Amino acid sequence: MAREFTSAELETYIDEELPAEEMAAIESEVRAKPELQARIAEILERQNQGAHSIAAIWRRHRLSCLSRGQLGSYLLGTLSAEEAGYVDFHVRTVGCAFCGANLEDLQRQQVERERAAAASGSSGSPLDPAVQARRQRYFQSSAGYLSLRKGT
Amino acid sequence: MSGGLDGDRVLLKRLRAGDQSAWRELIDRFEGRLHAYVDARVRDRTACEDIVQETLLGFHHALPHFADDKPIENYLFRIAAHKRMDHMRQVGRRQRFSGSLTTSSGGEWDIVASTQRGASSIVRNSEQQRIEEAAIVAVLTEQIARWRERGDWRKLECVELLFVRGWTNKRVAETLGMSEQQVANFKYDTIEMLRKRVGGYRPVDGPLT
Numbered sequence: 001m002a003r004e005f006t007s008a009e010l011e012t013y014i015d016e017e018l019p020a021e022e023m024a025a026i027e028s029e030v031r032a033k034p035e036l037q038a039r040i041a042e043i044l045e046r047q048n049q050g051a052h053s054i055a056a057i058w059r060r061h062r063l064s065c066l067s068r069g070q071l072g073s074y075l076l077g078t079l080s081a082e083e084a085g086y087v088d089f090h091v092r093t094v095g096c097a098f099c100g101a102n103l104e105d106l107q108r109q110q111v112e113r114e115r116a117a118a119a120s121g122s123s124g125s126p127l128d129p130a131v132q133a134r135r136q137r138y139f140q141s142s143a144g145y146l147s148l149r150k151g152t
Numbered sequence: 153m154s155g156g157l158d159g160d161r162v163l164l165k166r167l168r169a170g171d172q173s174a175w176r177e178l179i180d181r182f183e184g185r186l187h188a189y190v191d192a193r194v195r196d197r198t199a200c201e202d203i204v205q206e207t208l209l210g211f212h213h214a215l216p217h218f219a220d221d222k223p224i225e226n227y228l229f230r231i232a233a234h235k236r237m238d239h240m241r242q243v244g245r246r247q248r249f250s251g252s253l254t255t256s257s258g259g260e261w262d263i264v265a266s267t268q269r270g271a272s273s274i275v276r277n278s279e280q281q282r283i284e285e286a287a288i289v290a291v292l293t294e295q296i297a298r299w300r301e302r303g304d305w306r307k308l309e310c311v312e313l314l315f316v317r318g319w320t321n322k323r324v325a326e327t328l329g330m331s332e333q334q335v336a337n338f339k340y341d342t343i344e345m346l347r348k349r350v351g352g353y354r355p356v357d358g359p360l361t
Contacts, residue, residue, distance in 0.1 A: 006318035006319070006320070007318060008315070008316070008317060008318020009317065009318045011318075012316075012317070012318070014249070015233065016193070016233045016236060016237045016240075017233070019192075020192045020193045023193060024245075027245065027246060027247065030247050031247055037247070037249070040249055041249060044249060050278075050280060050281050052281065052284060052285065052288070054288065054292075054315045054316075054346070055315055055316050055317075055318060057285055057288050057289060057292075058292065058312075058315060058316050059316060061226075061289050061293075062226060063289065063292050063293055063296055064296055064308065064312055064316075067156075068156075082303055082305050083305075085305065086305050086308070086309070089305075089309050089312075090312070093309075093313070093327065094312055094313065094316060094317060095317075097189060097192060098185075098189065098225075098229050100188075100189075100192065101185045101186070101188035101189035101192065101229075102185050102188075104185075104188040104192075105184035105185040105187075105188050108184065108188075109184070131184070134183070134187075134201060135176075135179050135180060135183055137201070137205075138179050138183060138204070138205055138208060139175065139176050139179055141205065142175065142179075142205070142208055142209055142212065143172050143175055143176075145209065145212050
C-alpha cells in the first residue's frame with residue numbers, strides 16, 4: 001500500500017533534512033505522483049504567505065539537537081542510559097542529519113586518535129592524511145579571498 | 153543545541169580582520185561535520201568536496217552580514233543544505249518545484265515561492281514571522297530544557313516525532329510503546345501551551361490536522 005505523507009514530512013523533504021534513504025524514497029514517490037507535487041507547491045505557497053509550522057521552526061533552530069560535547073560523551077559511554085537512549089532516538093529515529101553528521105565526524109576523530117596512539121605512542125598528528133590533504137586544498141583555494149578582504 | 157557561541161564570536165572577529173589562521177581554524181573545526189553531512193546524501197567524493205568548498209566560500213561571502221548571536225555551525229549547515237540541494241537537482245536526483253531557496257536580509261535561509269508579491273506584504277509577513285518565531289523558540293526551548301531536567305525523555309521523544317517528523321498518533325504510539333491516548337494528550341498539552349504562551353499562535357500543519 002502506498003504511504004501517506006504528512007505536511008511536516010513533505011516540508012522536511014523540501015528542506016532536505018530527512019535521512020538520505022527517506023529523501024530518496026519520497027523523491028521517487030513525488031516524481032510519480034502529481035498530487036504530491038501539488039501538495040508541495042501548496043506548502044511553498046503557504047510558507048510564502050507567512051504561515052508557520054512548528055516543525056520548520058524546531059528544525060531551523062535545532063531546538064532538540066545535541067551539543068558536540070554531549071555527542072562526544074555519548075561516544076565515550078559517559079552519558080546516563082536515558083540520555084544515551086535519547087541520543088540514539090534523535091539521531092536514528094528522528095534522523096537528525098546535522099547531529100548524525102556531527103556524530104560521524106566525532107567517531108572518525110576517535111578512530112584516528114586510537115589508530116595514532118596504537119601506531120606511534122601518540123606522536124605526530126592523529127589526522128588521517130587524506131583528511132589533512134583535503135583541508136589543505138580547501139585552505140589553499142579559499143585563503144586568497146581572505147587576503148582580499150584584509151586588503152579592502 | 154551546540155554551544156560555544158563565545159568561541160564563535162572570537163573566531164568571527166578574527167575572520168573579519170582577515171586572520172588566515174582563523175580561516176584554517178574554521179576549516180579544521182567544521183569541515184569534517186560538513187563533509188559527513190553532504191556525503192550522507194551525495195555519495196560522490198569529488199562532488200562532496202566541491203559542495204563543502206562552496207559552503208565555506210558562501211560563509212566567507214556572508215561574513216559581513218552574519219549575525220554574531222547565531223551559531224556558525226547552524227549557518228554552515230544551512231548553506232551546505234542549499235548547495236547540496238542544488239547539486240541533487242543538477243544531477244537529476246531531485247525534483248524542481250515552483251519555489252526556491254534564497255537568503256533573506258537577516259541571513260537566514262527561507263523558502264520563497266515563485267509567486268510575485270508586493271514588497272510591503274513581504275516585509276509585514278517577515279516581521280510578524282520573526283516576532284512569532286522568536287516567541288515559539290523561547291517557549292519550546294524552555295519546555296525542552298524542563299523535560300530534559302526532569303528526565304521526561306519519553307515526552308520529548310513523543311513531541312519530537314509528532315511535531316518535527318509529523319508522524320501520526322498511531323505511528324508514534326507504536327514506535328514509542330505508548331497508548332494512542334497518551335500520545336494525543338501530549339500533543340494537546342503542547343499545542344495548548346503554545347496557544348497560551350504565544351499570543352495569537354495558530355498551528356498550521358500536521359499536528360492539528
